Amino acid sequence: MASRETARPRPRVVIIGAGFAGLSAARELARHDVDIVLIDKQNHHLFQPLLYQVATAGLSPADIAQPIRSIVRKQPRTQVLLDSVEGIDKAARSIRLASGAMLDYDALLIATGARHSYFGAGWADRAPGIKTIDDAISVRRTILLALERAETSRQEHLAERVEYLTFVVVGGGPTGVEMAGAIAELTRAAAEAEFPHITRHCVRIILVQSEQRLLPSFPASLGGAAQRALEALGVQVRLGCRVTAIDDDGVIIGDQRIAAITVIWAAGVSASPAATWLDATADRAGRVIVGADLTVPGHPDIFVCGDTAAVIDASGKSVPGIAPAAKQMGRHAARTAVARLLGKQSPGAFRYQGFGNLATIGRKYAVVDFGWLRLSGLLAWLLWSAAHIYFLIGFRNRLIVCANWAWNYVTFDRGARLITGIDRRV
């Protein structure tokens, strides 16, 4: 320990993952006399709450992503590494990276997020989830190509046409609700304006939810409001249903087969392999179980934050897997780490401050739960837009997202509606 301190003038905090938790930790740490190393597999931070807009051609990837280097360019003592983690040696306080480099740390913060988890083998290929820009571009391609194929499919291939125009979204949480709403608006606009052989009555969008209501993390009244709004857009909501099979032809819901080219996964997630790296206890969703100070039990130098962590906070409640919680955890972990490394007073146990819960349906309807106030409709949508634009990192992105949204709202022109790359299926 002594020899490492001489080699490094300042304690080094390594952050794995530049999502909401990792970036908020990096920002907090930059205010203190520590060296920061920020590692991510991607070169960009992603504003994930708007990723469904990229998947449905409302926004371009660059509107909701910003290079990590550009975000921290003015932060002192912050080094950015494009790399991925192969393993962690807790005893030696050292990380093995995919590039072959070894990196020592005095404190480690893991915030590597979550990936989708599937119940069946082969489902991942067939029913992509939306976690990265590549995911979103691939889903966008599938949806847009399905419209093109349906438009040009010949009359004798009616079954094929139905398959192209059936969109199945699995999962009735905020992501599933937002995807289903956005697909409804995209296909309706396309049918009205640009695809003369497609009418809105040809398009079928099915939202499959295993529970008896949509948006289980919201009050029941808002779940009902979201369902009515989706149905008004033409979405078929199937409550209390489970997808039991996904194959080349489509999905099986209960005992009904639905032929569909486009199947989108918005159901279960599982945490990144952090628990394996750390040889730590994980919950059923793969999240590392950490104490209320966000450290791994027995390892006060290792913090886990965001979607990778399972935390019961100081108020005894489970912290939800949403962006504001991730930011607060990152900041809290950074403060605790600094207190330990620089001998200051520790901030104690983490306490999540929930400001509200939002989900949007299409381009003029949202549901918002502030606890003391529940809203649905256009006003909620305006609040939702303001909140998202405000929290988008980077002034420039805010401007462009604003301009894009204003433009889309007025004209329904979808400039991001490009089919690029090659898709195997359609």
Place this chain on the structure above:
Amino acid sequence: MASRETARPRPRVVIIGAGFAGLSAARELARHDVDIVLIDKQNHHLFQPLLYQVATAGLSPADIAQPIRSIVRKQPRTQVLLDSVEGIDKAARSIRLASGAMLDYDALLIATGARHSYFGAGWADRAPGIKTIDDAISVRRTILLALERAETSRQEHLAERVEYLTFVVVGGGPTGVEMAGAIAELTRAAAEAEFPHITRHCVRIILVQSEQRLLPSFPASLGGAAQRALEALGVQVRLGCRVTAIDDDGVIIGDQRIAAITVIWAAGVSASPAATWLDATADRAGRVIVGADLTVPGHPDIFVCGDTAAVIDASGKSVPGIAPAAKQMGRHAARTAVARLLGKQSPGAFRYQGFGNLATIGRKYAVVDFGWLRLSGLLAWLLWSAAHIYFLIGFRNRLIVCANWAWNYVTFDRGARLITGIDRRV
């Protein structure tokens, strides 16, 4: 012929390719009483002159591309097909499409552009050219990943680092000049602001030109001006040199081996397979040799336009392969086709009206040749910008490109600088 006329109330003109020539033909045809079918392999029209900006992270793909359906949405009697051509039966006036459909025509206009052509096998994978959005995104990924790898490469791997920081551009025409200049600015900005271990002296950009000067299609004085501007940006210009080999390690220029990860092809192009479809005579670059009325000899119902055509126009000059020429050819072919189909007076032989020739070097220098006026420097750059923004299709795109450029110019922030997808090499 009679039976087909009864089956179709109006004559049908089929356009293959929605580039500059194809779209300008479609716009002209929409003013007349004909049915139009516009076929393209992509769902979007691409403003190719700015594609190098996407490849160097200055603009996002959606800034320079627009869905074809949205461009022609208000055009009467225009049908858009996302499909590709398998063959053409000139006698039956019928096109076989990849989807299996057969499409009859009364007049056919082929404007399928050009692809890069390489002197050696395997060069295409190693030295991508920039013709499509996927090409540009792939080149952008290669350049940005090379910077990331160089930044994190360790001291003992100096040779590797040099390879990452060497950028070879093959071809000294406008595309090569613009690419080299844009790479110079991108890497300089990156070195100054965000990559602490890269200085501008570590970066080597080599522009290889087989002729004795840059920009052979411009007056010699402007070729010299472009060279001086590139050299001021740190680009090494190698005139009278040929690349004799491209392999995994880099390129061989004459008898010198240069180790480089990033090699970009901006040299020869060859036309699309239109000559094969038509069984027509082609020139050395694969372009279909057409008469001054832009029709294939012996086939007054088949027109070839843009980069796919080799034309000597009414003034006896060879028509250049640039966007304004493609637009003029498309319009002329459309008028000639309409005259023949609707029994009006033919516009006669095509005469190319050259308004000027522009190329840009970095963010404040361009060369412009109007014939009567030759400009280089900032004023030329301002003209270049105005011209490009004006000609970008779609009001919205103009606004966003303007905003992006203004923003980049002021801040050097490159919002489009995202690494997405997977690359085999770096």
